[in-house]
Amino acid sequence: MQIAHNIQMRVQNSSSSMEGQVCPDCGFRPKPGEPGCAALRDALLARDFERPALFWPYHRMAVDAYCLQHPSYVASAKSLAAHLCGLCVALERANDAAQFRQLQLWLSTNPKIDKPDLPVFRGQITIGSVYAIDDPIQFGKGVDSWARAAWLAYRDLQPLARKWLEMSAQRHRRID
Numbered sequence: 001m002q003i004a005h006n007i008q009m010r011v012q013n014s015s016s017s018m019e020g021q022v023c024p025d026c027g028f029r030p031k032p033g034e035p036g037c038a039a040l041r042d043a044l045l046a047r048d049f050e051r052p053a054l055f056w057p058y059h060r061m062a063v064d065a066y067c068l069q070h071p072s073y074v075a076s077a078k079s080l081a082a083h084l085c086g087l088c089v090a091l092e093r094a095n096d097a098a099q100f101r102q103l104q105l106w107l108s109t110n111p112k113i114d115k116p117d118l119p120v121f122r123g124q125i126t127i128g129s130v131y132a133i134d135d136p137i138q139f140g141k142g143v144d145s146w147a148r149a150a151w152l153a154y155r156d157l158q159p160l161a162r163k164w165l166e167m168s169a170q171r172h173r174r175i176d
Helices: 002-013 037-050 053-070 079-094 097-107 136-153 154-176
Strands: none
Touching: 037 053, 053 079, 053 136, 079 097, 079 136, 079 154, 097 154, 136 154
């Protein structure tokens, strides 16, 4: 309960121009007086760093889901690849740390990749469904559902994510 209170206090103390407005990116509909996506994101990120033993295991998946639902965070092909491939590794490849590292190394070379159009609908579940969950196990389940909803919304780009991951693996094999 203390964790939820801390998040609520942090959210109340932050300013958000989206307070009470529907997010045009993800569709989150805050209740009157409830802050928008950016304030909720900031509060969750702060909690991840304040309580890493409890919440860090879900950090990357939550960041990737949030970014895929907010196009300004995937404005470039490289940022799209990072977040889309991040969900692919998390959901289809058992969060394989080696694949995350290969992806990061590949992206650090600034590969010449093209950015496709993003889906208009970016998932049924948003940050609004998980931000108030203070039990780490339930939070993890909520983040998993959120990430799966974002991944499903990007179903037309899933083959591209797998291709980019293969490209990152090929680069890694050439280095070895």
